[in-house]
Amino acid sequence: MREETAGRERWPTKTEYADAVQDPRSAFAEPRLQEGVVEQGPLGMPLTSSGRNAVVFRLQGPDGLVAVRCMTREPAEGARRYGALARHLERSPCSVLTAAQWVPRGILVRGAWWPVVLMPWVPGGTLDTVVRRHLGTADALLHLAANWRVVVEQLRRSGVGHGDLQHGNVLVDDDLRLQLVDLDSVWVPGAGDWPRAESGHPDYQHPRQELRAKGFALDAFSASVIFLSVLAVASDRALWELHTQENLIFRADDFAHPGSTDVWRQLRDSPDRYVRALTEALAADCGRAAEHARGPEELLADVR
């Protein structure tokens, strides 16, 4: 059984997964995947999206488009974490978290079965690409920031901590509706204590992040980073020059030096007074203990 050996050997590479999915009948054990058609790009290779830990294929199955997430590294407590999340969401649904099923006997590569995470395919682009597309359209970006507040409140009410809020894990459709993916780091209420999977994306984390954080405390700071970033770019598109492929406009180094790097200086000159006030509040949070970092609603309440 693959689960028993997980972690002791090299997990398949993105290329190995891409080769395997060319033939769904032999790659998958689940009939609904075996009957699926993996969507191909122009070069005859499967269309994929990927991040640091996984490659995601888009498969047209009998019941619609699904995302098949194949992991290139073992996620910490994957089976247990995804199981606990699914049970929690059955009792208290949270529509912004994309439903995800851990399938232990997922895909056959190098003669062994590897787990996959199955999800409905979420339409849209990652947050960074959508912000880029709307640069210069302040209304759209303000709308996006407002929708982000709603998402964060839904997440907070659900009690689930996402654990890795960052541009690549936020998908945005053409109507600027948002959906969270990549649930490898979630914290589920009542599911017992487990170590945090791994720290989230450094360009979104509090400089002294608390590895044992739970619930909304996992997400408050990164939620505020995203909120302020989108709001700020709405009123000053020049800020986008601070965007690399890895962030929105903040970098880990900015959080380590609150108030004294370029992004802080530029934000303090923002034409939007909310941006200026939120900037002070976020910089203050960088200097506090991570557990006291505030989410967008608390920051807004403070600056009104």
Ligand SMILES: Nc1ncnc2c1ncn2[C@@H]1O[C@H](COP(=O)(O)OP(=O)(O)O)[C@@H](O)[C@H]1O
């Ligand atoms: N359910 C989904 N529907 C559509 N695209 C998805 C879905 N899940 C993930 N993706 C895409 O695949 C990329 C990588 O997936 P992710 O789960 O974030 O893996 P990683 O752990 O490598 O970051 C995401 O940034 C997103 O663009």
Ligand SMILES: [Mg+2]
């Ligand atoms: Mg990701």
